Amino acid sequence: MKDQIYITLAIIFQAMAGISGKYAAKTISPEYLFPLNILTNSFYLLSLFCMFLQAIVWQQALKHFPLSFAYPFMSLFNFIILIASAVLFAEGITIGNIIGLILISIGIVIISGELKKQTDFKG
Known part of the structure; x- marks a missing residue:
């Protein structure tokens, strides 16, 4: 159970x-798209740092779970992105977004239930 923190952190x-x-x-x-200007942007650097951390914890997750179990959970980041896009960037949430998230959730429940029956999660 404690190993699931790696998947959660990766998400x-x-x-x-x-x-x-x-x-x-x-x-x-747009006029400042030179590499030096991009690489000095704090948000860009934060994005790179988060990708770096995601890669590290993802590798740890794969030590503890089969790829076929862990990978579907990565789609849960869509929930965070949808909420953040609405709250932070005033982007709209459509009925299609909601239906998509419901389908993702159903898929994850089905996959995790089936794989839980088939494996001991020791990869």
Whole structure:
């Protein structure tokens, strides 16, 4: 049970990278798309750092869980992104977004239930 923290952290860092990337995109002017200007943008650097952390905890997750079990859970970051896009960027939430998240949830429940029956999660 405690090993699931790796999957949870991977989801959080993935979402944080996306959110930071959006902030970076909003703050970098098109005329300043030179590498030095991009690499000095704090939101861009935060996005890279979150991707780095996500990769580290993801590798730890894969030590404890089969890939076929762990990977579907990564789609849960869509929930965080949808809420963050509405709250932080005033983007709309559509009925299609809601239906998509419901379908993702159903898929994860089905996959995790089946794999839990088939494996002991010791990869």
